[in-house]
Amino acid sequence: MVDSHYLCVHCHFYQPPRGNPFSNEPLVEPDAAPYRNWNERITAECYRPNAEIGNFDHISFNVGETLGSWLALHAPKVYKRIIKADRQHRKAHGVGNAIAQGMHHTILPLARRDDKVTQVLWGREVFAHRFGHRPEGMWLPEMAVDSETLEVLVEQGIEWTILSERQVSGELHGAGPYWVELPNGSRIKVFLRDEGLSNDIAFNMGKFGGAGRWARDVLVPRRRSAGALTLIATDGETFGHHWPGEEQFLYWLLRYEAEAAGYEVVTLGQYARMVEPIGTVTLRENTAWSCGHGVARWVTGCDCTRGSSNWKGGVRRAMDNLRYQLDAVYEDEVRRLQAGDPLALRNAYIDVVLGRVSAPEFLASRGLDLPSDAADRLMKLVEAQYYRQRMYSSCTFFFADLDTLSTVYGIANAAYAIKLTQDAVGVDLSREFRQDLSVVVQPNARPGALLNAAALYDDLLGHMELTTSVPTT
Ligand SMILES: [Zn+2]
DSSP, rough: OOOOOEEEEEEEEEEOOOTTTOOOOOOOGGGGGTTSSSSHHIIIIIHHHHHHHHGTTTTTEEEHHHHHHHHHHHHHHHHHHHHHHHHHHHHHHHHOEEEOOTTBBBBBGGGGGGHHHHHHHHHHHHHHHHSSSSBBBOOGGGGOOOOOHHHHHHHTOOOEEEGGGGGGGGGOOOOOOOEEOOOOOOTEEEEEOHHHHHHHHHHHGGSSOHHHHHIIIIIGGGGGGGTOEEEEEGGGGTTTTBBBBHHHHHHHHIIIHHHTTTTTEOOOHHHHHOOOOOOOOOOOSSSBBBSSTTTTTGGTTTTTTOOOOOOHHHHHHHHHHHHHHHHHHHHHHHHHTOOOOOOHHHHHHHHHTTTSHHHHHHHHHOOOOOOOOHHHHHHHHHHHHHHHHHHBBBBGGTTTOOOOOOHHEEEEEHHHHHHHHHHHHHHOOOHHHHHHHOOOOOEHHHHEEEHHHHHHHHHHHHHHHHHTTTTOO
């Protein structure tokens, strides 16, 4: 093994939580034509062809839960092929090639510790549910990181994660792995992706003239010292969706051309078992792979997106205010019903989300024997906690415009948490949430238009009344 040069391609497969939680109708996104919505289109362009030609067998990968649950339901053959890849890899190498991901693709450095714990624990549990074993690694949404996030990973039994080279300082020799020492005295392994190669693949792949030429021209001169690992990590959708037909690039690179260029293809799970950390690096706090301004892209807005994006801070303020109110109602009720630790209850709720237990079984497993109206109230409030987690998806704050669908979906999740809370205990948090949204505007997003976040919210509520007035039997 010491004579080899190693290459790993890690693919981050992910789609945002699409759809309005108020609506049970099939999701229609006209700009995804000729498909009904983007999930269907990207499945046809990327997930299915990559699964069919066996690419999942040779990469390291994670599948975000909002995508994983959708595939399980709407593209079961593709889903099963992905699960099979990890199972076969485990059989052959004693370790899987899939890793977990933070549940709702939340920018974890922007979350309080309790929310970090929930996101990581839920991500770990959904992985175990889908892949049948505990994860060793976890993908951090947008690679957004701070020390507290890494401490939480360690506490939740995660052994390693992936960062970009510029997110650390220290002496670097390829992808590592390296130790990162943490303030609480623990430490975690990190692999570092080669930014030059990863970005070359992400942004220029269609111009390479094939995997063979790229391997000869680019990979051969980049060979590191024997035994070292080169890691390419990018969005999995690069192969087939962003670059149509280029699932073939991945196929040829990993089956033939990497070897011809003097590399042995491995996965991160394999390599983590072969090689101990080769050094220690220092974390650059509050950084991410997709923003050059720390994590400003998801909190204040920054130059990563065109035009004025300070609506992001306003929407986040509205959600943060709402979050404190939702938590207060939830925690009061948990205390009143003597239902134990509110955080532990919320974290365990993932079993209900995954359908592993029914609501009565969930309450019974926690030693709760409640009258049916109290049980109903508690389940609605804990479900509201689920949607309040979901509203913070990075996609709510990623794009340039306030009226981007993924931002509207984020606000819809907030609205749904409000509705559940009102249904449960009659407390109406909508007026204050709307007030906070009403100060959020985006000037000139479209010629002559002044977008207002409260108007988006009103549209959603209009839709809610429409759906709730239709008998659902
Ligand atoms: Zn930025």
